[in-house]
Amino acid sequence: MIRHPHDDAELLALVRRYVTPERRYLKLGGSLLRMRSPEYDRFMRDLCEDAGLITADEIVTLLEGGWRERRTAAWLVAVSRRTEFRERLGELLLASEVCCAGLAYCVALASFETARDADLLAAYLDRYLCRPDLAYDQTVVMGALLFIDLNLKSDQASRFLGPGGLWQQWLQEASHMQPNPDPNPFFLSLIRRLCAFVDECAEAR
DSSP, X not given: OOOOGGXXXXXXXXXIIIISGGGHHHHTXXXXXXXXXXXXXXXXXXXXXXXXXXXXXXXXXXXXXXXXXXXXXXXXXXXXXXXXXXXXXXXXXXXXXXXXXXXXXXXXXXXXXXHHHHHHHHHHHHHHTTOTTOOSSHHXXXXXXXXXXXXXXXXXXXXXXXXXXXHHHXXXXXXXXXXXXXXIIIIIXXXXXXXXXXXXXXXXX
């Protein structure tokens, strides 16, 4: 069951503390890559500070909320390198209960950069590349899996991308997608740049 701030005092307090100041939840994603100093520096400083202050219990609570809360929590998990939330983020990604949070889960898992993170991303693709009717997070998940593959010199993505594989089948049947079988140029680049931001935050903490 998803918790809602308007009838949950505990969650509302956390939303006001971590999620809504300066509309943080809207900036956590591709839009942060368009920021310039001094806004960029201030945004990073505040995010790093909150990543260090938020408790594990508070993260758990935010991850029970809606997309704004979950997106923010996933980024705080990534910046603070709290790999103990890996399985929970994988569960939330696979469940896809809310919109607009999938990219945040992918950034966190990609930034952890282990074989287990790749397994969680592959599990998502196994389920949702078989559902061309669902325009969820297939593209950013593939970008995250490719990112991990490149860094670990592994090859998890190849079974999806090969001729006749699930990726091509999904592209052909998903009416919202362009018939370009190569996910590398944009989505891999997006994940790489967002993970670079996470790394920069981690170094600044």
